[in-house]
Amino acid sequence: MLNKLGNIDFYMITDSNLSKNGIVTDVSNAVDAGCKIVQYREKCKSTKDMIKEAKKLKKICNDKAIFLINDRIDVALAVDADGVHIGQDDMDIKTVRRILGNDKIIGLTIHNLEEALEAKKLGLDYIGVAPIFQTDTKKDALKPCGVEMIKKIREKVELPIVAVGGIDKQNLKDVICAGADSAVSINTVLASNDVYSEIKDFIRIIGECK
Numbered sequence: 001m002l003n004k005l006g007n008i009d010f011y012m013i014t015d016s017n018l019s020k021n022g023i024v025t026d027v028s029n030a031v032d033a034g035c036k037i038v039q040y041r042e043k044c045k046s047t048k049d050m051i052k053e054a055k056k057l058k059k060i061c062n063d064k065a066i067f068l069i070n071d072r073i074d075v076a077l078a079v080d081a082d083g084v085h086i087g088q089d090d091m092d093i094k095t096v097r098r099i100l101g102n103d104k105i106i107g108l109t110i111h112n113l114e115e116a117l118e119a120k121k122l123g124l125d126y127i128g129v130a131p132i133f134q135t136d137t138k139k140d141a142l143k144p145c146g147v148e149m150i151k152k153i154r155e156k157v158e159l160p161i162v163a164v165g166g167i168d169k170q171n172l173k174d175v176i177c178a179g180a181d182s183a184v185s186i187n188t189v190l191a192s193n194d195v196y197s198e199i200k201d202f203i204r205i206i207g208e209c210k
Contacts, residue, residue, distance in 0.1 A: 004066065005037075005105070005126050005160045008182045009206040010199055012038040013070070014057075016045070018190040026195050027057050031065050033199040037182070039085050041070035054079045066105065073099055083107070085128065088115065093122040107162070111142055116153040124159060128184075131165025132175060136187070147178040154179030169201060176209035 012030040014023040027038055040057055042050050054069060058079050061067040068083050069076040073096060076084045083105025086096060096106055105125045110116045119127050133144050150163060163180035168188045175183050185202060192198045 005181075008037045008066070008160065008162075009210075010035050010202040011162050011164075011182045011184045012065075012189075012199070013041050013184050013186055014039070015186055015190055016042060018186065020190070020193065021195070024053070024056050024060070026190060028060050029196040030189075030199050031060055033196045034203050035065055035199055037066040037068070039068045039070055040075075040081075047072075047075065050075050051078045054081065068105060068107065076100065076104075083125070085109070093124065097123060109164070110153075111145060112149065113152050113156065116157050120157050120159060126160040126162060126181075127153075127157070128162045128164050129153060129180070130163075132163050133166025133171065135165040147174050150175065150178040150180050169205060172202065172205050173209050176206055182206070 012027065012035045014026060016023055019026050030038060038057065038061055040054050050072065054075055058067045058081060066082045068085050069081045070085050071090055073084055073091060083100065084096065085107040087109045093106065093108065107126045107128055108119050108124050109128045109130055110119055111130065116127060129150055131142065131144050132147060144165065150161060153161060160181045161179060162182040162184060163175045164184040167175055167183050167185045172183055183206065189195055189198045
């Protein structure tokens with residue numbers, strides 16, 4: 001999976017509460033802009049509605065972008081997503097791998113070097129380091145770890161790193177130069193009137209730093 005994740009840059013996460021035009025439109029714009037990885041994150045809808053929506057998003061991503069589901073292993077299985085992204089308090093990695101199989105992508109949120117080193121042993125495909133900066137998108141977010149944490153993890157862990165939390169176009173270069181392979185920016189992108197152009201800008205800046 002490392003090769004499949006080797007060329008990711010901007011990492012799209014959906015949020016139906018922040019979206020101005022609906023997440024189906026957002027994901028369509030993201031993929032058109034060149035986004036190579038999309039995570040469907042939904043906390044408020046029924047399982048039935050999530051599956052229905054996820055099927056639409058997977059069709060948009062098709063062979064253009066990796067399509068992941070946040071937390072919900074059942075939804076990922078139902079729509080044959082490319083994989084899942086889970087948190088520290090979700091199902092253990094060995095069980096997730098057993099359920100999904102070896103061909104699916106599994107990403108894990110980590111907050112410090114210790115969790116990153118543990119993730120290295122678990123057969124994960126990538127890690128999401130969070131939160132880098134202060135963020136209002138996730139109400140239960142921990143204290144920001146800063147770009148120095150990315151540097152520490154990069155020195156010890158070869159897995160692709162996705163940086164998450166409070167990232168915008170002003171601090172994006174610092175994040176990528178610190179060693180992150182990819183970055184998430186939910187507020188900046190979804191609060192925009194032009195998701196396509198915002199993501200284009202993020203992809204350009206990331207490309208300039210690599």
